[in-house]
Amino acid sequence: MRATTIxxxxxxxxxxxxxxxxxxxxxIYQVNVRQFSPSGTFKAVTNELSRLKQLGxxxxxxxxxxxxxxxxxxxxxxSPYAVKDYYSINAELGNDSELKAxxxxxxxxxxxxxxxxxxxxxxxxxxxxTEHPHWYARDYKGDFRPSPWWDWDDIIEFDYSxxxxxxxxxxxxxxxxxxxDIDGFRCDxxxxxxxxxxxxxxxxxxxxxxVFMLAEWEDRDLHEYAFDMTYAWSWNEVLxxxxxxxxxxxxxxxxxxxxxxxxxxxxxxMTFVSNHDENAWEGTPSEKFGDAEHACIVLSCLGxxxxxxxxxxxxxxxxxxxxxxxxxxxxxxHSTGALYTQLLSLRQRYTALWNANHGALMHxxxxxxxxxxxxxxxxxxxxxxFMIFNFSSQHKQVSFKEDLFTDEYIDVFETSPRLHDLFTDxxxxxxxxxxxxxxxxx
Numbered sequence: 001m002r003a004t005t006i007x008x009x010x011x012x013x014x015x016x017x018x019x020x021x022x023x024x025x026x027x028i029y030q031v032n033v034r035q036f037s038p039s040g041t042f043k044a045v046t047n048e049l050s051r052l053k054q055l056g057x058x059x060x061x062x063x064x065x066x067x068x069x070x071x072x073x074x075x076x077x078x079s080p081y082a083v084k085d086y087y088s089i090n091a092e093l094g095n096d097s098e099l100k101a102x103x104x105x106x107x108x109x110x111x112x113x114x115x116x117x118x119x120x121x122x123x124x125x126x127x128x129x130t131e132h133p134h135w136y137a138r139d140y141k142g143d144f145r146p147s148p149w150w151d152w153d154d155i156i157e158f159d160y161s162x163x164x165x166x167x168x169x170x171x172x173x174x175x176x177x178x179x180x181d182i183d184g185f186r187c188d189x190x191x192x193x194x195x196x197x198x199x200x201x202x203x204x205x206x207x208x209x210x211v212f213m214l215a216e217w218e219d220r221d222l223h224e225y226a227f228d229m230t231y232a233w234s235w236n237e238v239l240x241x242x243x244x245x246x247x248x249x250x251x252x253x254x255x256x257x258x259x260x261x262x263x264x265x266x267x268x269x270m271t272f273v274s275n276h277d278e279n280a281w282e283g284t285p286s287e288k289f290g291d292a293e294h295a296c297i298v299l300s301c302l303g304x305x306x307x308x309x310x311x312x313x314x315x316x317x318x319x320x321x322x323x324x325x326x327x328x329x330x331x332x333x334h335s336t337g338a339l340y341t342q343l344l345s346l347r348q349r350y351t352a353l354w355n356a357n358h359g360a361l362m363h364x365x366x367x368x369x370x371x372x373x374x375x376x377x378x379x380x381x382x383x384x385x386f387m388i389f390n391f392s393s394q395h396k397q398v399s400f401k402e403d404l405f406t407d408e409y410i411d412v413f414e415t416s417p418r419l420h421d422l423f424t425d426x427x428x429x430x431x432x433x434x435x436x437x438x439x440x441x442x
Contacts, residue, residue: 014220015266017202019228020183020210022112023268024358025348026058027301028214028229029309032276033062033093034077035321035329036311042094046102053109055314055337056344059212060106061186063276064116065089065099069123072154075324080116081188082123082154086172096179103180112183114212115176119169120192121147121155128168129156135165147192160194169197170204177208184212190227191217198226214270220263229268232259232305236272239299242391243292249371249391256362259304265357271305273297274313280323285313285336292433294339295389301343302378302387302437304362306355314340346412350439352380366401373398373430377405384409386422386438390430398428409438 029052037044045062052060064080067088074082080090089099106113122128128135129144137157139145144156158165176182184205190198198213202225205211215227222230238255241247259269272278273285273296285293301307310317312329314337321327347353352360360378365386367373372392378385386405390396403424410417413436420438428436 014264015223016225017206018210019266019268019356020212022058023212023228023306023355025351025354026112027056027307027309027344027347028059028061028270029055029057029311030061030275031063031311032321033065034080035327038328040092040326040328042098042102046098046105049102049105049109049111053111055309055341056348057111057309058348059112059114059183061114061214062116064118065093066118067091069125069154071124073324074154075322077324077326079154079324081118081121083118084123084126086122086126086169087175100180103182107181112212114184114186114214115182116188117173117185118188119158120189121152121157123154124156132162132164132168135159135162135168147189157192160197166197166200170201173201174204174208177205177211181209183209184214184228186214186216187227188216190215190222191219195221195225198222199224202226220267223264223267229270229306232269232271235269235300235305236278239273239292239296239391240288243289243296245393249374252374252391253364256304260361268356269305270308271300271303272308272310273300274310274317275308276310276321276323279310279312279317279320284317284320286317291393292391294336295391295433295435297336297339298343298435298437299374299387299389301340301347302353302385303376304356304359304378307344307347309340313337342412346439350383350385350441352378352383352385363404365405368399368401369396372396375400375405382442384440384442387435388428388430388437389435390433393432395432396430398430400424400426407440409440412437412439 031045033045034040067084067090068078069082069084103113135158136144137159146152146155147157213227214229215222216231218231218233235255238251242249289296315331316334316336318330360380362376362378365375365377367375373396374389374391376387384407406423409420
């Protein structure tokens with residue numbers, strides 16, 4: 001009888017929870033219900049779900065739907081991140097039945113819905129302030145405090161060393177899963193909350209149904225027990241700096257090296273050119289990225305990561321939306337919407353472009369203009385993708401080294417696709433900010 005070998009140093013997986021399979025090829029769409037329509041209601045969002053399905057969306061992220069605090073409110077309508085009651089619905093948006101109808105209709109269309117959750121802080125007039133004042137953090141004077149170093153003076157911060165606060169927050173999250181059958185949460189400033197709380201929350205929620213958890217943070221350790229996806233803030237920041245010639249293209253290569261080597265393969269990174277913070281405080285995509293906007297969008301969708309579409313991007317995101325007032329999106333047909341529709345359709349269809357460990361790694365193809373041209377291959381048994389981006393304001397004639405890219409492809413953006421035989425001596429002329437996406441289907 002053979003003795004069982006006990007490994008002295010076994011490999012222990014970093015990620016110890018399971019991401020729902022429906023997230024494998026999903027893209028995510030952020031909805032600011034207040035600004036999404038003139039009425040600013042759940043009903044108006046429900047009416048647009050079929051359109052979002054056609055756009056290629058898989059996950060609908062609703063910004064906070066709770067009643068907003070009055071005390072120290074910013075602007076006329078206040079920030080949805082100043083929560084007055086975690087069990088409430090903001091009456092300006094609708095009621096219980098209308099919210100449930102939104103979720104039910106999304107599920108009918110095979111879309112998933114996640115709620116924005118704000119666990120780090122509450123409004124000053126949340127009832128917890130008087131009922132459980134010991135649940136809140138204090139400043140050096142012993143007073144309630146907003147998050148330190150920020151101008152978030154419309155909120156005060158919780159203290160997660162209090163076990164009863166943890167129980168309350170997990171029960172509140174569970175309430176929305178149980179009553180409305182939502183599919184998970186986007187968690188605001190998740191890194192300000194202890195990781196052990198997130199482990200407790202994920203375990204409790206998964207007992208009800210497999211949930212999807214998105215952290216507004218960039219930290220690999222959040223993936224260990226709780227989160228399926230984290231923000232790729234650094235991806236966005238590096239591209240912005242490259243476009244404005246404040247960083248070299250090697251910074252982008254270093255991001256992907258870091259993402260491949262330091263993060264677990266199961267970790268989904270959310271790549272984006274806009275979100276509500278970017279739009280309100282930094283600028284629209286055209287303001288931030290100029291002529292490079294579409295190149296950045298293409299990379300966000302076809303490179304590694306799950307793309308986020310901020311509501312209004314498909315209509316050209318023509319303005320910065322006022323954060324504390326009513327300020328409707330200006331809806332129109334736009335080339336950006338057509339681009340997203342094509343890109344998200346490709347992501348859904350081809351497994352090489354899927355998320356995290358369900359998709360293929362990016363492999364660099366060196367070229368003769370490494371300072372300006374970003375080129376790589378993604379490949380699996382079903383398809384091969386050769387992608388080239390000119391991240392510069394100069395025309396470039398590009399040739400490529402090694403032979404990883406050589407094959408027969410179609411150009412996915414050609415009106416009448418034809419076969420391109422790409423050999424080792426292949427050269428390509430690229431205008432400023434131009435990109436070419438070649439694909440071979442096996």
